[in-house]
Amino acid sequence: MASTKTTQLRRIRFSLWILVAAAVLALGGAYFVRTIGVREPPPVTVGEAAIRSEFSLIDHNGNRVTEADFLGRWQLVFFGFTHCPDVCPTTLAYIANVLDRLSGEVERVAPIFITVDPSRDTPEVMAEYVQAFHPKLTGLTGSEAEVAAAAQSFRVYYEKMEEETAPDGYLMAHAGHIYLMTPEGRFEDVFREGEQSAEEMATDVLARMNGKQ
Amino acid sequence: MRKLIAIVVAVWAIASPALAEESIRVFDTWARATILASRPGAAYLTIESAAEDRLLGVTTPVAGHVMIHAVEKDGDVSRMKHIETLELPAGERVTLAPGGMHLMLMALQDKLSEGTTFPMTLSFETAGEVTVEVSVLGIAAQGPREAAE
Known part of the structure; x- marks a missing residue:
């Protein structure tokens, strides 16, 4: 028992x-x-092969340009639009801040702002807009098809959202990444405003430019 | 006695809007300078309400229309979302800041120039109307605290 x-x-x-x-x-x-x-999953690191710098667009001076015009310089590419009141000015001001911290090396960099809203962002609008941020910044626009092709080559997503109360009845949604492309036009890395200070990003970009990474 | 009532009413009339403003605090109000008058601007602020309240609408003489926007992050894509009213839980700070919620100022009378200020009136469900002065900071500004540093 x-x-x-x-x-x-x-x-x-x-x-x-x-x-x-x-x-x-x-x-x-x-x-x-x-x-x-x-x-969060890392942003669009689809691999080097997937993201390419390939475009034929109109710069803010009204000239047709392609990726070939920017080869030989490190490119910082950001897609946005001038009706964007928050994310775009914040990111462009951040890029300007990064450029200011590159001091002597700034000539080796081509900062590029590509609009995803080309019907409203004409070269004239782009000229006034980009120059307010940084004298080195190039604004690019084109036809809807040309912009779509450019976004496709960078694997950038954007869409037009109907919004009755917005100016012209729509808002744009877009991914707010800054692409760093090598002087050969190959994908190097992607940055996001708010994920590191401008100082940190400038240090990172300089290190890559000088082959320290 | 009638005199006393009159005084009481007068004091109450003067004190009550002040009390309403006491129970709701709006601070760190600023807007980013804009480059083109034809493009919308963004204003930011922090609201703290002692009691539960709701922001119903915003007006300012500098813009034709003001919308409250939230930013929804869907993976890597940012979508602005128009919100009709902004809920203010009791005693909690609700902050509108770059990269998040903002007030979108549409149909600007003129571009917002750095160094200027403009009035903005917020309409609350309970607290009523509160008018604040908004400072226009540079296009690279991240907030008024940073500017003060």
Whole structure:
């Protein structure tokens, strides 16, 4: 009788330990999933081959330009539009800030702002807009098809959203990335305003330009 | 007695809007300078309401229309979303800042020039109307605190 009780107790103790082990595993698992899960996937690192600098557009002086006109310089490319009141000026001001921190090396960089709203962003509008941010900044526009092709080559997503109350009845949605392309026009890296200070981005860009990374 | 009532009413009339403003605090109000008058501007601020309230609308003489915008991040894509009213939970600070919520100022009378200020009236469901002065900072500004540093 006593031995049966001991066996029973042993069984209970064993089951309890199983429960404890299950709880530990479940909690650990949940913690693991949470720690890993909250990390956002890295932005569009589809690989070097997928993102190319290929375009034929009109610059803010009214001249037709292609990627060939920017080869030989490191390119910082950002897609946006001038009706964008928040993300675009914030990002362009950030790029200007980065350029100012490149000091002597700024000549080796071509900062490019490509509009995704070409029907409203004419070369004249782009000229006034980009010059307010930085004298080195080039604004590019073109036909809807040319802009779509440029965005496609950079794997940039944008869309027109109907919004009755917005000017002209629409808003644009877009990805706010800054692409760093090599002097050969190959994808080097992608940055986002707000993820590092302008100083940090400038240091990073300089290191890559000088082959330290 | 009638005199006393008159005084009480007068004091109440003067004090109540002030009280309304006391219970709701609007600060760090600023707007980013714009380059072209034909393009919308953005204004930012922080609101703290002692009691639960709701921002119903915003007006300013410098813009034809003001919209409250939230930015929705869908993966890598930012979408501006028009919100009709902004909920203000009791005692919580609600901040509109670059890259997030903002007031979109449309149909500007003129471009917003750095160093100028303009009035803006916020209409709250409970607190009523509160008018604040908005400072126009440079196009590269991130906020008034940074500018003060």
